[in-house]
Amino acid sequence: MGKVEENKKKKKDAIVNSAFSLFINNGINDTSIADIMKKAELAKGTFYLYFKDKYEVRDYLIRRKATQVFERAIEDLEASDIEEFDDKIIFIIDNVLDQLDGNKILLKFIFKNLSWGLFRHSMEHVQVYDSEGQIDIFGKFNELTDGKIRNVEMLLFLIVELVSSTAYSVILYKQPVELPELKEELYPVIRQMIHLYTIND
Amino acid sequence: MGKVEENKKKKKDAIVNSAFSLFINNGINDTSIADIMKKAELAKGTFYLYFKDKYEVRDYLIRRKATQVFERAIEDLEASDIEEFDDKIIFIIDNVLDQLDGNKILLKFIFKNLSWGLFRHSMEHVQVYDSEGQIDIFGKFNELTDGKIRNVEMLLFLIVELVSSTAYSVILYKQPVELPELKEELYPVIRQMIHLYTIND
Amino acid sequence: MGKVEENKKKKKDAIVNSAFSLFINNGINDTSIADIMKKAELAKGTFYLYFKDKYEVRDYLIRRKATQVFERAIEDLEASDIEEFDDKIIFIIDNVLDQLDGNKILLKFIFKNLSWGLFRHSMEHVQVYDSEGQIDIFGKFNELTDGKIRNVEMLLFLIVELVSSTAYSVILYKQPVELPELKEELYPVIRQMIHLYTIND
Amino acid sequence: MGKVEENKKKKKDAIVNSAFSLFINNGINDTSIADIMKKAELAKGTFYLYFKDKYEVRDYLIRRKATQVFERAIEDLEASDIEEFDDKIIFIIDNVLDQLDGNKILLKFIFKNLSWGLFRHSMEHVQVYDSEGQIDIFGKFNELTDGKIRNVEMLLFLIVELVSSTAYSVILYKQPVELPELKEELYPVIRQMIHLYTIND
DNA sequence: TATGAATGAGGGTTCATTCAT
DNA sequence: CATGAATGAACCCTCATTCAT
Helix, strand or coil: CCHHHHHHHHHHHHHHHHHHHHHHHHCCCCCCHHHHHHHHCCCHHHHHHHCCCHHHHHHHHHHHHHHHHHHHHHHHHHHCCCCCHHHHHHHHHHHHHHHHHCCHHHHHHHHHHCCHHHHHHHHHHCCEEECCEEECHHHHHHHHHCCCECCHHHHHHHHHHHHHHHHHHHHHHCCCCCHHHHHHHHHHHHHHHHHHCECCC | CCHHHHHHHHHHHHHHHHHHHHHHHHCCCCCCHHHHHHHCCCCHHHHHHCCCCHHHHHHHHHHHHHHHHHHHHHHHHHHCCCCCHHHHHHHHHHHHHHHHHCCHHHHHHHHHHCCHHHHHHHHHHCCEEECCEEECHHHHHHHHHCCCECCHHHHHHHHHHHHHHHHHHHHHHCCCCCHHHHHHHHHHHHHHHHHHHECCC | CCHHHHHHHHHHHHHHHHHHHHHHHHCCCCCCHHHHHHHCCCCHHHHHHHCCCHHHHHHHHHHHHHHHHHHHHHHHHHHCCCCCHHHHHHHHHHHHHHHHHCCHHHHHHHHHHCCHHHHHHHHHHCCEEECCEEECHHHHHHHHHCCCECCHHHHHHHHHHHHHHHHHHHHHHCCCCCHHHHHHHHHHHHHHHHHHCECCC | CCHHHHHHHHHHHHHHHHHHHHHHHHCCCCCCHHHHHHHCCCCHHHHHHCCCCHHHHHHHHHHHHHHHHHHHHHHHHHHCCCCCHHHHHHHHHHHHHHHHHCCHHHHHHHHHHCCHHHHHHHHHCCCEEECCEEECHHHHHHHHHCCCECCHHHHHHHHHHHHHHHHHHHHHHCCCCCHHHHHHHHHHHHHHHHHHCECCC
């Protein structure tokens, strides 16, 4: 990477990090581009060399952050020796929930803005490597199911929406219960859902 | 109600209706108080005699609209002769989804802003009447379960979050499928969930 | 006129006068709305209660200023006892040129921006009063010709364009000659033009 | 011309041509240096190696374009066998008007910015060649008059201003008439003007 | 020479809020 | 109570110009 390119990367990162910090502290509506650039210690006009508006920054951030969270969950999964498909799903959910429970700000930011489209997009960009190089995560999921799950995307959709919306309420507002209790209730439901989508031989 | 009171009610309604129409057409961020009052055909200063800011109007509206939707669903349920608990739940969900499918704007407005807390609050204000007068809707639910459901609130929480978040994506963005297909997948899952919460004698 | 109306008139005048002074000193391009309102000692936002942008102010000004100049020329004409049509035309031209020679700034402003359309519009708004009240100036012109001029508008068009464009160069840049010499050359040409449009009995 | 010189000429031409196209399409005020250089496919900073600002480009362009139009008119005149002085003047006017009628954009650009000074300057740079080489166009005019016209410059000044200002209004806004009708009225007037400046033996 | 990333002043515009009427 | 003219802070965005490469 040339010196110029490197510098540009550094600037973009400064903008993005500044924006993230302000978005989660003050909300997107109360964050102006002037604020972002001031915190990033760059000139206001520089913003427009990298992004069209603050919503483009937000989308960029959501994708990046969501990707990071899942990347870590999957790394941890790889490091474990879990074998069954449903156990793997529960493991990932549990891992993600714990990550977000420890970083409510991030949770708020991701789940408040996450749409299924963005989620899919993020998943397609999760970078996992094994001995043979990069792995396509959605392909991997399908492979994991071993052909035993019908309509994998729908199942994931249902699980992701259920988990994200309940966890949002629970972690942020502790309503109607706290996280451990939610998990206790949620996981059996999810196992049952997976079972419903499992093809019986 | 005195003439003065009546007049004030009329003004407040004008503001609220104007705001609703603008919120759903242009979004809350792109709606100014000037816009609201122009459409309401009232002076700008008058706004502050009724509300503190536009977010107060929004919250007022969400509660009112969500309540209306459920009120109608429950009215329709009462008019039917459905007997089983799970059938009743499915009926209400189906009814609400159809209402919102026919009014995407309303869906966006309600679900974008609906939290479990607001939902509970709305439910407590649903006005249903039988021969003996007004009925408490949450109490009614409990009664309906006939003591056969454990942890009714958790079950409702899971169902409401699952339905609202999947329906939001599906009705608004047709992602990942369209509404009829979602229903087909959703209802068996919900029945299964109810079953999971049913106390076996 | 109510107190409010009176105040609004005063504000509009302040804006317009401030703008005129800045337009002629710095040019329209180098005059910002902030400049105008600062000089007018009003808040920046107030500008938009009266005008859409500075070009609207410019057009308003041109019409007003052009009208004033002609109004005065015609007043002077009325006070004289000139009888012949061509003498009257020359008198008006001479009067206008003298006014503008004494106010180059105004000349620059009017002639730089004057189109035939704006000129006609201005003429239609010249307010001249005689013992019997207001007079329509274009009608008056026609009347003056006593039916002896064919195609009055074309004749006026030719004269106005010839006079304004030559005078602009001469008064502002003294090119290619100075005003007295221009007059000496111009008036015979104009008399000849009038003659060409005079219907011979 | 060395290869370096050639390259510089090419760059300058690219800038100038890009600027012309943008000036006439969007107006000078709405054309930024960034726009010009983007269209010219050159770096922004390069602009300042050739011009001080966009107004310098504009002046350069006006001179070049005005010169071209007159050059062509005079070429056409040379190719004809018109003999009388007044016929020649009318021929040139007619030719120029037709050129500009077919290219309103050019007309707008030239006449909006043309001053008598710029016109004289342009005329001095019109390049006409006969068997003996380059000809001075103003000298040529004087020669053409055969000493029969007094005050040639004044006559040209009056004619140029009359024609350019009326044609501007007529071609661009069709006010107060269209071009053929303007010609019909204009040419007799001009012939008469020439006659007025012709020395009677 | 040529580049184009970076600058930051300054433009236009909006708008919540106030307050004299 | 109701009005709407006035405010001025705050916003977004553009752009001529510089300068390290």
